[in-house]
Amino acid sequence: TMLVSHRRYLLKKVWPTIPTPENKFQGLFTIYGGDFQKWLGHTDGDLWQSPNVFYPEEGPSPLEVLSELPVSPLLQCPPLPPKGCRVPQ
Amino acid sequence: RECSDSGPAAASTVLRVHFYHGIQGAAECSLLSFPPGDYVAEELCISAAKACSISPLYYNFFGLFREQDRLWFSPNHVFHLEETASEDLFFRLRYYFPGWYSSGPSRAYRYGVTKGSESPVLDDTVMSYLFFQWRNDFVNGLIQIPNSHETQEECLGMAVLDMSRLAKEKQMSPLDIYHNTSYKTFLPKDMRAQIQDCNFVTRKRIRFRFKRFIQQFSQCRTTVRDLKLKYLISMESLEKAFYTETFQVREASSGTLNILVAADTGIQWAREKDSVKVLQLLCDFPDVVHISIQQVSSEGSTEGRIVIINKQDGKSLEVEFQSLAEALSFVSLVDGYYRLTTDAQHYLCKEVAPPRLLEDISSHCHGPISIEYAIHRLQKCGNKHGVFILRSSPKDFYKYFLTFPVKIYDTIEYKHCQITKSANGEFNLSGTKRQFCSLQDLLKCYQKETIRSDTVVFQFSQCCPPKSKELSCLLVCRSNKGSDVPLSSS
Known part of the structure; x- marks a missing residue:
């Protein structure tokens, strides 16, 4: 047994276990056929599907301050037809 | 390369704000330079966020960091920089929520108006920025990584992701990258040294197995985004530091x-x-x-x-x-x-x-809440005539909106009138002529006025202020708090 363990020791010295990256991608090729996104979704919990669908910003609404208008818009209206220029409420 | 905010980066530059990647349109430029003067940290962060296309919803996750003494600066810190000064700062993501990428049970997310309308903590732009930030910390050994067989394999896995990411960005094959650049430059400094200490045969074996896997991995269907995301997920589990x-x-x-x-x-x-x-x-x-x-x-x-x-x-x-x-x-x-x-x-x-927060508090501004959220709040107020919400734009650091309900025939519609903040700090309500030095003054003035938008006449008579501890999309629900905090505010 001395010889065997000595041989094992030597083997470990010359041929040690080395770190390899493939252990961190288990199932990527065997189960998910190289579909990284699918593999990722299954190994790291449900991921947000589309994290970029966020915050539509509507265009600003036009605005006028009545007191700032140069002349009252009601007076600027052409006289005919008389009802056409009224601001509908 | 010209990349300064304020003219050529000449000898007069005393302040540099560095990024972890190039700004769009200027691949090799990764900093903003500033001449002597006084600078508020928050405004520097906003300039940096704009240069990196980071929107107002995310910039409060960032801060300014000085590497030499490992100090972060508060948003209200003022840098007084004279001609002879020299200051180098890094624009860094400071606030990080583990599990932000997941919609599963261990997730962190932003509150939504209703259950099911929660949104992610970060977007792809911030994710990409964080990738380059953490990659920098990882490769340059700024964070100590425990030395075990397990972590070494994790580091090699991350090198594979990183090499494949670079290959995709350069439209080359990962094997070409492998032949041009040593795989060891994708690993932390300490691990490079450890591999260097191994004997010739072991080094050759590690290299061979790495190459063989890079070759296999290049057959994989993936995107740059997913490679960066997996890199961050691995990093999060590797070391809490x-x-x-x-x-x-x-x-x-x-x-x-x-x-x-x-x-x-x-x-x-x-x-x-x-x-x-x-x-x-x-x-x-x-x-x-x-x-x-x-x-x-x-x-x-x-x-x-x-x-x-x-x-x-x-x-x-x-x-x-x-x-x-x-x-x-x-x-x-x-x-x-x-x-x-x-x-x-x-x-x-x-x-x-933060100076902007003080400004928001004094003017009852809600911050960059979504339109959806603003409408939700107005609905809670019964969509009363005259009620309005002041919010800052989620897209533009220098825009605000006054959102209010209007009744058109029998339906309620919402109007969003825009306020712009000019470079010299003056506020103007779009469509009007006057400039104000604060949001408060602007509101005070127009609350007495009659406003017309399209065909609707309106008055900003009653402000709907933010409530204390209100659950909005500005707040993050953490994974450890998932059970005892209600999902929705409604």
Whole structure:
């Protein structure tokens, strides 16, 4: 047994276990056929599907301050037809 | 290469804000340069965020960091820089929520108006920025990674992701990258040295197995985004130090100890007990009521500062920092996490309060909430005529909106009138002529006026202010709080 363990020791010295990256991608090729996104979704919990669908910003609404208008818009209206220029409420 | 905010980066440049990747359209340029002058940290962060296309919804996750003394600056810090000064700062993501990428049980997310309308904490732009930031910390050995077979394999896996990412960005094959650049440059400095110490045969074996896997991995169907995301997920599980800040303090009963702050664990301290380090929860962010900073009264130490954390249970904690700068770095961290987890419109300590937040508070501005959220709030007010919400734009740092309901025939519609802030800090309501030096003054003026938008006549008579601790999309629900915090505000 001395010889065997000595041989094992030597083997470990010359041929040690080395770190390899493939252990961190288990199932990527065997189960998910190289579909990284699918593999990722299954190994790291449900991921947000589309994290970029966020915050539509509507265009600003036009605005006028009545007191700032140069002349009252009601007076600027052409006289005919008389009802056409009224601001509908 | 021209990349300055303020003219050519000539000899007059005294302040540089660095990024971890090139700005769009200027691949090799990764900094903003500034001439002598006074600069508020918050405004520098906004300039940096704009240069990196980071929107207002995310910029409060960032801060300015000085590498040489590992100090963070509070948003209200003013840099006074004269002709002879030289300051190099990094624009870094400071606030990190583990599990932000997941919609599963261990997730962190932003509150939505209703259950099911939660949204992710970060977007792809921020994710990509964080990738380059953490990659920098990882490869340059800024964060110590435990040395075990397991972590070595994780590091090699990350090198595979990184090499494949680079290949995709350069439209080359990963094998070409492998032949041009040593795979070891994708690994942490310490691990490179360890591999270098191995004998020739072992080195060759590691290299061979790496090459064989890179070859296999190149057959994989993937995107740059997913490669970066997996890299960050691996990093998060590899070492907590990537998102934990540690401070050395003195405490009356325990002497010197370390305080650790992270989003998911709150404020912890590590006490030395029988030569074993024991981590104890000091308090979580929502438990903090107020923080104050005092000068150490004892002689001998004029630099030191005592930070007093007042808690909800009426108790308080006193810890002593070596300097004011370190105390402010710590307090701004807790204050920032408080705003992201507990109350978006509140500060814990006036010494670190962000200037924009003070402005928001005085004008009852909601911050960059979504349209959806603004409408939800107006609905809660019964869509009353005259009620309005002031919010800042989620897209543009220099725009605000007045959102209000209008009744058109039998339906309620919402109008969004825009306010712009000019470079010299003046506010103007779009469509009007006057400029105001504060939002408050602007509102005060137009609250008495009659407004017309399209065909609707309106008055901004009643402001709908933000509520304290309101659950909006500005707040993050953490994975450890998933069970005892309601999902929705409605």
